[in-house]
Amino acid sequence: xxxxxxxxxxxxxxxxxxxxxxxxxxxxxxxxxxxxxxxxxxxxxxxxxxxxxxxxxxxxxxxxxxxxxxxxxxxxxxxxxxxxxxxxxxxxxxxxxxxxxxxxxxxxxxxx
Amino acid sequence: xxxxxxxxxxxxxxxxxxxxxxxxxxxxxxxxxxxxxxxxxxxxxxxxxxxxxxxxxxxxxxxxxxxxxxxxxxxxxxxxxxxxxxxxxxxxxxxxxxxxxxxxxxxxxxxxxxxx
Numbered sequence: 001x002x003x004x005x006x007x008x009x010x011x012x013x014x015x016x017x018x019x020x021x022x023x024x025x026x027x028x029x030x031x032x033x034x035x036x037x038x039x040x041x042x043x044x045x046x047x048x049x050x051x052x053x054x055x056x057x058x059x060x061x062x063x064x065x066x067x068x069x070x071x072x073x074x075x076x077x078x079x080x081x082x083x084x085x086x087x088x089x090x091x092x093x094x095x096x097x098x099x100x101x102x103x104x105x106x107x108x109x110x111x112x
Numbered sequence: 113x114x115x116x117x118x119x120x121x122x123x124x125x126x127x128x129x130x131x132x133x134x135x136x137x138x139x140x141x142x143x144x145x146x147x148x149x150x151x152x153x154x155x156x157x158x159x160x161x162x163x164x165x166x167x168x169x170x171x172x173x174x175x176x177x178x179x180x181x182x183x184x185x186x187x188x189x190x191x192x193x194x195x196x197x198x199x200x201x202x203x204x205x206x207x208x209x210x211x212x213x214x215x216x217x218x219x220x221x222x223x224x225x226x227x228x
Contacts, residue, residue, distance in 0.1 A: 008152070043203060043219035044155065088154050097167050098143050098207060100217060102154030 003027060004091050006103035014111055019076040021087050021106050026070070029094025033065055033072045036088040038105065044088055048074065079110045114138065116220035118204050124226045130192035133223045136185070137206030143167075144181055145217065146189050147203040155203055161187065194227045201225070 005024050013019045021035075032051045036044035050056045050063040050072070062075040072091075076083055086107045090100040117136040125131050137144050143162050147155035158177065160168040163184035172179070176195070181187040191198055201222040208216075 004154070006154075043222050044217075045219070046216050049216070090154075097160065098162075099145065099157050099160050099168055102147075102156070104152070104154045 002103075003093075003101050004089055004103035006087075006089050006106045008104055008106060010107040010109050012109045012111060013079050015079060015081060017079050017110075019079045019083065019108055019110070021074040021076075021089075021108065023072045023074075023089030023103055024070055025072070025089075025091045025101075027091065027093045027101075028067075028070060030070075030091045031094070031096065032092040033063070034090040034092075034100065035061075035063060035072075035074045036090055036102075038086045038088055040085075076108075079108075081110045081112050084108055084110050116204055116206055116218055118202075118220035118223050120223055121221060122224050122226075124228065125194055127196055127227050128193040130190065131194060131225060132188055132190045133202050133204075133225075135187045135189070135204030135220060137187075137204070138218055141206035141208050141218070142184070143207045144187050145205040145207075146179055146187070147205065148200045149203055149222070150200045158189070158202075191225075194225075196227050199225055199227045 035048040037047050038044045048063040050065045056063045060077045064073045086105040088105045089103040145160050146158045149155045158172045159179045161181040164181045179189045201224050203222045204220045205217040
């Protein structure tokens with residue numbers, strides 16, 4: 001079992017739709033969870049972090065965390081073609097040394 | 113504020129040759145990470161430094177990879193000898209806090225290695 005799992009996609013949605021990206025993790029003691037966006041040929045950039053159960057909203061982005069189910073998701077409302085990228089789920093493991101464990105990423109395509 | 117600087121951006125070498133990558137983190141960031149990202153995969157941590165000490169190098173292939181962080185500032189990652197499977201982007205990142213609940217990783221542009 002991978003430590004952080006994501007569906008590699010591609011996930012294709014029409015412009016203006018809601019994109020839903022999912023992630024599961026294996027370390028039940030993990031405390032912090034992150035979503036990074038990576039455009040092709042570029043480095044990852046942080047878009048959201050969450051460490052409490054429930055929802056956290058930031059503009060068009062909503063992160064959802066369910067620690068009991070070991071599940072993290074990212075919703076992107078009113079998807080735009082500029083949102084087309086790979087979205088990496090990252091988890092800070094229970095050892096809390098500061099490192100992040102990344103999933104393989106989900107490629108999102110937003111079609112005009 | 114200057115970001116994480118990496119060089120070279122691109123490197124092509126033959127297998128069994130050696131290569132070195134350099135990273136200068138954001139000023140004041142105590143923690144420095146080297147990640148390897150193979151095409152189509154997420155970044156994988158190779159080594160983590162806190163100042164000039166190693167925090168985690170459990171996934172560093174120590175028979176061929178080495179890294180150092182002199183004076184707790186910039187860092188060098190070396191591969192010798194390189195294998196075909198080392199073809200990847202090597203990402204350097206830095207963070208302000210070791211306690212990651214509060215911190216954020218800032219990534220450099222990466223060094224893309226192609227081993228022929």
